[in-house]
Amino acid sequence: MPRPSLFHVLLVERRWDHWSTFCLQFEQVARDLARELSRPRLASVTVSRKRFHRWAKGHWYGRPWPDTAVVLEHLFEVPAADLFSPAPDFASANATPYKGGALRASVLVAERWPTSRFFMGHEAVGGWELADRQALDGTTAAVAFRAATGDGCQAHLDAGDMAALEEFLRPARRGFLIGVDDRESPQLFVVDAAIARRDRAALAGQDASALPRAHLLDDITYGLVWSLLQLDDGLLADDFALEQEQKVLETYLDLPRSAPARQIMRRLDGLTAPPAFWNREQMGEQAAAWLWFRHKADYLKAISARYADSAPLCWAFCIPESEVSRSGRYERILLLLAIALMELHGVRVDVLSRPDYSHVDAFALIPGQRAVVANLARTDEDTWAVDTVTLGPVLQEYSEALGEAREHSVMRGPDLEGRLRSAAGYLDIDWVWLVERSREMSEYGTASIVRPRSRHLTAESLDEVFAFLAFLAPDR
Structure with a gap:
């Protein structure tokens, strides 16, 4: 499939991808040029709806009529020949480092992660839009782009105009600095603006601009940013309401049907x-x-x-192959990290791939006695539900599901590393690469890249799991 044209990419970045929106911008520039260049006929230049949609699809390579080209070049500040060429090949001698770097970053992100895009804003500040797939809500963060040079285990970030950087970092909003290394193999590096704000005085120094390779924006760091920002912003949006309703929530927690973890723990009291x-x-x-x-x-x-003093806890997941194929690698990494976190705490995890078990509700089974059932993940109601089931046929069904997971688990191996490696293989994740990146993440900490704002979130579990994976497979 051919790469999209630069025209298509710039339309999306500026949010001009509707014909009427584009025409407002185009025709204003045409009128201004007619006066500035003393070329009255430019004022009547327009782009038809049909032609716009042909261009906007991103697969038309060519050159527009001369007058149209003049307006487009002033509108986008890019030669028309580049506008209607494949976007990654864009290299204008007249482009500023910011425009070139931001464009490279935008194209790279759009190609790798369909749930993400950069769009350009005022001067060197843009936005990073993160879309949900099903369970989350989507959000947007501010971004500023800077030139970067990857060098072995570090990337050197050019702070550029310190006054502009200071202006970007001053607001308390969520934001990120994106370092763009656009040499032969383009790479991006990411750091939370809150962290850069804390160290902004040092950014002006030659040595302090170095970012460890842990900050490389790849499927691990993208998955962390993508998931944290959506969870974090959702919680902060409801923080006042949650505080106001705290007494109501405390009352709710004492009801016989509620979903919080302490209700599950309470129903397991007395078990040996x-x-x-x-x-x-x-x-x-x-x-x-x-x-x-x-x-x-x-x-x-x-x-x-x-x-802790009894037989190992067992935890089963049903992850059908169809869901694996629909998920990006960054999401599959999040799944594997969650599995590794449970194994870290002494829980044996089994993963069943059979789709006919994919609709079974979450439960905790005490064989032959009862099951605590929770529809935490799929309920459409405002409240979660937890209940206790004692019916023999239902308990038998749950027991059979767990037996299938144990018998046909995709996690097979002589030891813990082997079992996690087999899970990585099923999820199509390169195990050696994952361990190496975990080692880098463990050395510098998740919060050095992106940190939670809500009091309900923490990066401690991720730091533990990265250290765990690095320990499982040390350097050989």
């Missing part, structure tokens, strides 16, 4: 043998809750500690 768990998470955006939410980490630690 560990229960077996079945999870509903099948996508990375669902599994990200285990990695970021503080209460999820507390629950996992509490349940592991409760049965």
Whole structure:
């Protein structure tokens, strides 16, 4: 499939991809040029709806009529020959480093991650739009682009105009500095503006502009940014309402049907043998809750500690091949990191690929006694529901599901590393690459790249899991 034209990319960046919006911009420039260049006929130059849609599809390569080309070149500040050429080949001698770097970054992100795009704003500041797939809500953060040079284990970020950088970092909004290394093999590096704000005085120094390779924007760091920002912004948007309703929530927690983890723990009181768990998470955006939410980490630690002296806890996931094929690698990495987090806490995880089990609700089974059932992942209601089931046929169905997961798990191997490696193979993730990146992430910490703002989120679990993966497969 041919690469999109630069015209298409710039339309999307500027949000001019509707004919009427584009025409407002185009015709204003045409009128201004008619006066400035003393060429009255330019004022009557227009682009028909049919021609615009032909160009906007991004696969028309050629050159427009001369008068139209003049207007387009002034509108986009790019030669017409480049506008209607494949976008990655764009290299204008007259382009500023910002425009060239931002364009490279925009094209690279659009090609790699369909749930993401950069769009250009005022001067050197743009936006980073992150879209959900199913469970999250989507959000946008501010971005500023700077030239970067990758050099082995580090990337050197050019702070550029310090006054402009200071202006970008001053607001308390969520933002990111994006370093663009657009040499033969373009690479992007990312750092949270809050972290850059803290160190902005040092950014002017020659040595302090160095970013460790952990900041490389790839499927790991993109997955972290993509999931955290959506969870974080969603929580912050509701923070006041949650605080106001705290007393109501406390009352709700005492009701016999509620979904929070402490209700599940309460229903497991008095057990001597560990229960077996079945999870509903099948996508990375669902599994990200285990990695970021503080209460999820507390629950996992509490349940592991409760049965530390008994047989290992068992946790099953059903992840059909169809869901694997629909998910980007960054989402599959989030799934694998969540599985590794459970294994880190002494939980044995099995992954079943059979799609006929994909609609089973989450449950904790005490064989022959009862099951605590939760529809945490798929309910359409405003509240989650947890209930206890004691019916023999239902318990048998749950027991059979767990048996299938144990018997036909895709996680096979002589040891823990082998089992996680096989899970990575099923999810089509390069294990050696994952371990190497985990080692880099563990050395510098997740919060050095992107950090939570909500009090309900933490980066501690991710730091633990990266250290765990690096320890499992040390340098050989």
